[in-house]
Amino acid sequence: MIVILKEHPEQTQLDHLMGWLKEQQIEVHPTVGAHQTILGLIGDTSALDIDLISALDIVDDVKRVQEPYKNANRKFHPEDTVIEVGGTKIGGGNLTLIAGPCSVESEEQIVGIAKEVKASGATILRGGAFKPRTSPYAFQGMQIEGIRLLLKAKEATGLPICTEIMDASQLPLFEDIDILQVGARNMQNFSLLKALGRTRKPVLLKRGMACTYQDLLMSAEYILAGGNPNVILCERGIRTFETYTRNTLDLACIPSLKKLSHLPIIIDPSHATGKSSLVPSMAQAAVAAGADGLIIEVHNDPAHAKCDGPQSITPDAFDSLAKRLHRIKDALAD
Ligand code: PEP
Ligand code: MN
Numbered sequence: 323m324i325v326i327l328k329e330h331p332e333q334t335q336l337d338h339l340m341g342w343l344k345e346q347q348i349e350v351h352p353t354v355g356a357h358q359t360i361l362g363l364i365g366d367t368s369a370l371d372i373d374l375i376s377a378l379d380i381v382d383d384v385k386r387v388q389e390p391y392k393n394a395n396r397k398f399h400p401e402d403t404v405i406e407v408g409g410t411k412i413g414g415g416n417l418t419l420i421a422g423p424c425s426v427e428s429e430e431q432i433v434g435i436a437k438e439v440k441a442s443g444a445t446i447l448r449g450g451a452f453k454p455r456t457s458p459y460a461f462q463g464m465q466i467e468g469i470r471l472l473l474k475a476k477e478a479t480g481l482p483i484c485t486e487i488m489d490a491s492q493l494p495l496f497e498d499i500d501i502l503q504v505g506a507r508n509m510q511n512f513s514l515l516k517a518l519g520r521t522r523k524p525v526l527l528k529r530g531m532a533c534t535y536q537d538l539l540m541s542a543e544y545i546l547a548g549g550n551p552n553v554i555l556c557e558r559g560i561r562t563f564e565t566y567t568r569n570t571l572d573l574a575c576i577p578s579l580k581k582l583s584h585l586p587i588i589i590d591p592s593h594a595t596g597k598s599s600l601v602p603s604m605a606q607a608a609v610a611a612g613a614d615g616l617i618i619e620v621h622n623d624p625a626h627a628k629c630d631g632p633q634s635i636t637p638d639a640f641d642s643l644a645k646r647l648h649r650i651k652d653a654l655a656d
């Protein structure tokens with residue numbers, strides 16, 4: 323971090339700032355020019371409040387030269403993080419396919435889809451029990467019963483389960499769930515992130531629709547700093563001026579987040595496009611761009627799905643897509 327002082331800073335205030343920085347274990351390297359003095363701050367500046375320093379009378383400007391996230395930063399953790407879930411590995415060169423309906427609707431539906439996607443190569447089953455809907459009048463999910471049915475599907479197929487947690491108070495209900503999904507709307511629900519940091523459960527953290535890479539990594543930092551190293555990043559499209567697609571899929575996030583962080587990155591082409599016809603090509607592009615996996619909505623009867631039918635692909639479409647995705651992954655390894 324670099325602190326640029328105003329001309330002729332008042333000495334007692336400067337001494338006070340230097341003393342305070344020393345207390346924070348920060349080394350200060352001043353460069354005194356004819357008109358301006360610059361302080362180079364060396365050490366872990368991630369906990370320093372940039373706004374607090376900027377507001378001081380003697381300070382002209384403050385610039386961060388290092389990212390404010392430490393645990394999520396590749397600089398401090400050069401190796402890829404690999405997360406083990408129910409016998410499968412996420413990250414480190416594996417292609418993880420998470421598939422299933424937007425929401426659990428019945429035992430027959432979730433167990434049937436689970437069997438089909440498993441046969442096509444999915445390694446994790448998705449399905450919402452608690453649904454964050456824009457309208458309070460829309461289907462809110464089967465809730466506790468939905469969790470029970472997901473566990474039935476796990477029993478029937480052996481597939482680990484990924485489902486969304488909306489509030490920290492729901493944690494006891496998720497004890498047997500393998501991956502806790504934090505939805506886009508909850509990416510900055512900091513009390514939820516802190517609670518997840520106190521567990522060791524893998525967390526699929528979805529990027530908020532108006533959030534930057536840094537925002538996403540700072541949210542991951544909440545979970546990591548709490549002591550839970552099992553964070554998976556997920557891009558699910560962001561809001562732009564385009565209205566043809568539900569969101570805009572930002573595939574540049576894959577090489578960017580891989581450069582900035584060691585955490586695995588999963589792409590959700592279903593919520594990113596909102597259209598089942600666009601899901602296969604975006605899924606293929608994501609694998610070609612180096613994604614660690616995909617989370618795809620699959621429904622046996624998309625036209626009658628209770629949630630997100632227009633973006634859900636059929637089990638047959640998933641089957642041929644999964645084969646193509648593995649071919650692309652293999653071609654990249656050559
Ligand atoms: C979902 O996965 O069904 C979902 C609601 O996702 P998002 O939070 O990305 O909208
Ligand atoms: Mn959905």
